[in-house]
Every structure is written in structure tokens, then in C-alpha cells.
Amino acid sequence: MTTPVTDPAAGPDRDTPPPLLLAVDAPSLLHRAHHARVASDLRDRGGRPAWALHGMLRQVLDAVERFAPDRVVLGFDDRRASERADRFGAYKAGRAEKHPELVEQIDRAAAMLDAMGLHTVTPAGLEADDVTASAATWARREGWECVVVTSDRDAFAHISESTKVLRLINGGIHASPLLDPAKLFTMYGVPAGHYLDYAALRGDASDNLPGVSGIGEKAAALLLEAAGSMQAVWADVEHAGGATLVAALDSLAVERNGRRVGAGVLRRLVADGAREQFEFNRSMMAGRDDLDLGLTPDVRRSTGALPLAEDAVARVAGHLGVTTTTDLAVRVLCGTTPASRGA
The missing domain is CATH 1.10.150.20 (5' to 3' exonuclease, C-terminal subdomain)
Incomplete structure (x- = not known):
């Protein structure tokens, strides 16, 4: 059993793993959750659609429980402007139009996560892919490890000795493959x-x-x-x-x-x-890998750090109206010992 990392400022220790940054492509989770859960018609306590928000949150919680990160950053797309679409008008043009109730939940997602105390980044004119690319670069520079959670294959370009990608497939976080350089080569024959x-x-x-x-x-x-x-x-x-x-x-x-x-x-x-x-x-x-994510590696209680305040997590998660999810959120986001590293 390894000793959990509790303070990145304490310096490297050969008996402990490097601190871990979890970088989440939030829109990919929302889209997958919408299609998987739309039939549930889950509503929050205010009567608004919540199935995609709930599915996204459950996958974030499952990822935190699986990887026990020291910091979490969740990337979102700028839905008002796109540098890539400005360069190429047909960018993503073949995709089906989003369901209005999915759009409404996407627009609420970052505020919900921020209210819980999690850290979201929506870069102007850019996408969640740019946030995860910048997270991988940040982790390598700071001597951290990084796990990127996404369904987008573009993130495979950021796999390295310090960064792995959890490629979301049917079955959720625990059934999805965690790709490192060796596994990526096995899949595609490409370093x-x-x-x-x-x-x-x-x-x-x-x-x-x-x-x-x-x-x-x-x-x-x-x-x-x-x-x-x-x-x-x-x-x-x-x-x-x-x-x-x-x-x-x-x-x-x-x-x-x-x-x-x-x-x-x-x-x-x-x-x-x-x-x-x-x-x-x-x-x-190529994702932009130079974004300022607002992370401070040597300050324990700083942006993106776990654990979170229990009252905020319980209040926000509770608004979704699913008791088991509220209990899970409090356990994995507010506990002092991350589950995976403490097991």
C-alpha cells in the first residue's frame, strides 16, 4: 500500500507517487450522459431537466474515486465563439443539431460544478480539448502526473510518460480503457x-x-x-x-x-x-497547450484542490434529487483520504 500524497509542497519522495491532476473534458461527459439517460427524464428539485447533469456528475465522481487526484480541472467549450470555426466554416458541420434540453443543461453545467467547489475553465474562443492539452503540459512541467478523461481521440496526442487518457466508452469510467504510450502503440502501431x-x-x-x-x-x-x-x-x-x-x-x-x-x-x-x-x-x-489554468502546484489549499467543503457539495449535489449521488459526492469529494490511493 502506498502512502497518499497530501501536500505537493512537501517535495518528491521515492516512496510516494507524484501528485495527480485529473483533467476532464466535461462536454463529452454531458453528451454521452444525455444520450444514455434522456429516457429517464430526471428533473432537479426546481423541475428543470437534469439527466445529463446528473450523468456527468456521476462520471466525475467515479473518476475521482478511481484515480484519487490531488487537483481536478474540468474543461468546457466556449459556445459563443470558436477560433477553429472562424478558420474553417465547415468545422464540425456534419454533427446533428443538439437537443434543446441538452443545450440548456450544458449551459448550466459549469456553474453547478463551480458552486460545488470544483474548478472549471472555459477558454475564450476555444474548447475543452485545449484545457486538457494545457493540463497535460502543466503536469509534465510541474512534475505531476495527469489523467485526461474524454471520449475525443484528439487527446491521444497528449499521452506521454506523465499523462494517460481514459477513453470513455459504453460502460462508464470503470469499464473504459486507460491508455498509456504502450497501449496506444498496441492499438494504432504509432508512438x-x-x-x-x-x-x-x-x-x-x-x-x-x-x-x-x-x-x-x-x-x-x-x-x-x-x-x-x-x-x-x-x-x-x-x-x-x-x-x-x-x-x-x-x-x-x-x-x-x-x-x-x-x-x-x-x-x-x-x-x-x-x-x-x-x-x-x-x-x-492540435490542442492549445499554453492556457493559464489557474493552478498553483505548491499551495495545498488552492484552485482545483481536494477535499471540498461538505456543505457546498451536499447542497449542490442534493439539488439534483438523487440521494445516492449526493452521498457519493460527499464521500469522494470531501474525504481527507482519496479512495483509490488509500485502498
Whole structure:
């Protein structure tokens, strides 16, 4: 059993793990909870729709209980302005229009969490993805560990030795996979440091970003394995006409008893607009990682720190009208010993 970290200011100890920052993509939790719980028609004590809010809160509580963080930050999208939509008018254009009752709950979510004493960040013109990206960078810089909770694959680009991503799937927090660099490589055949290149080649239909024509997931992974990085790919294209790349791709194919694909992949990479599409996708998918999250690592009772005040947690959670959730909130947010680290 490890001793729980109670004061990040006390300095590193070889017998204790680094302090942990939990970074939550709150809109992804709200959307998933809405679709999973809409049939319940849960209302809060004021009669307003609350099924998405309740589902989101339960998943936040489950995540806190599972990971026992020292700080929690929850990211939200700016719903009034979008730098990405300003750059690309069709950004996320393929998504279905949000249900009005979901929108109403999204608009109330940050205020509810703040009232409990949790820490939310809604960056101007940006998204929750930018908050989680900045959280991963903050944790690495400060010598912390970070767990990002999201259903968005873009967050995989931030996986590192200090940051893991809990990819939400059906079954909730406890049934979702926790991805580290090794698991990410097993899934995609791509090192974490090159996942953004891989995603930019593949594209993202959910954001309405087409990939490089003719380069699917398998070709993208093979390309990065052969060349090491897209920087190396473009350098070889510019200075050697792609000859080294073709040879490396064909060599891999021969080793695996497959057909030679080097010439075909090169043709797709040098086609009109291919590099521009890759670079555009990369810039759109890369989360801003330099946001000021308002976190102070060396002050124990500061923004985002647990435990929270019991009266505020009980009052706000209680307004949702689900006694078991109120009890869970008080236990995991107000206890002095985080459940997972104390077990």
C-alpha cells in the first residue's frame, strides 16, 4: 500500500507517487450522459431537466474515486465563439443539431460544478480539448502526473510518460480503457509522440476534416513506422524526391510478405493539396497547450484542490434529487483520504 500524497509542497519522495491532476473534458461527459439517460427524464428539485447533469456528475465522481487526484480541472467549450470555426466554416458541420434540453443543461453545467467547489475553465474562443492539452503540459512541467478523461481521440496526442487518457466508452469510467504510450502503440502501431501526425493523415469525420486522399489508418501507421515522422517524410520528398521513403516502405512490405506500396503512397503524398490538407488538419487538431489554468502546484489549499467543503457539495449535489449521488459526492469529494490511493 502506498502512502497518499497530501501536500505537493512537501517535495518528491521515492516512496510516494507524484501528485495527480485529473483533467476532464466535461462536454463529452454531458453528451454521452444525455444520450444514455434522456429516457429517464430526471428533473432537479426546481423541475428543470437534469439527466445529463446528473450523468456527468456521476462520471466525475467515479473518476475521482478511481484515480484519487490531488487537483481536478474540468474543461468546457466556449459556445459563443470558436477560433477553429472562424478558420474553417465547415468545422464540425456534419454533427446533428443538439437537443434543446441538452443545450440548456450544458449551459448550466459549469456553474453547478463551480458552486460545488470544483474548478472549471472555459477558454475564450476555444474548447475543452485545449484545457486538457494545457493540463497535460502543466503536469509534465510541474512534475505531476495527469489523467485526461474524454471520449475525443484528439487527446491521444497528449499521452506521454506523465499523462494517460481514459477513453470513455459504453460502460462508464470503470469499464473504459486507460491508455498509456504502450497501449496506444498496441492499438494504432504509432508512438504517442507521432499520434497527431497519424490523425492529421487519417482525418476526422466527426470534425468534418478529411484526411489525405488515399492515406487511411493502415497506410498512415506504416508511413510513420517507415519514416519515423512526417517531418522526415516531407524532407525526403523535398530533397530526394521521396526515394528513401519508397525504399523504406517497400522494405517493410517485403519483411511482412506484403505487396510493395511505396510508389503508391508517394503519389498520394505529392498530389495537389495533400500536404496542405495534412498541415491544416494538424493545426486544427492540435490542442492549445499554453492556457493559464489557474493552478498553483505548491499551495495545498488552492484552485482545483481536494477535499471540498461538505456543505457546498451536499447542497449542490442534493439539488439534483438523487440521494445516492449526493452521498457519493460527499464521500469522494470531501474525504481527507482519496479512495483509490488509500485502498
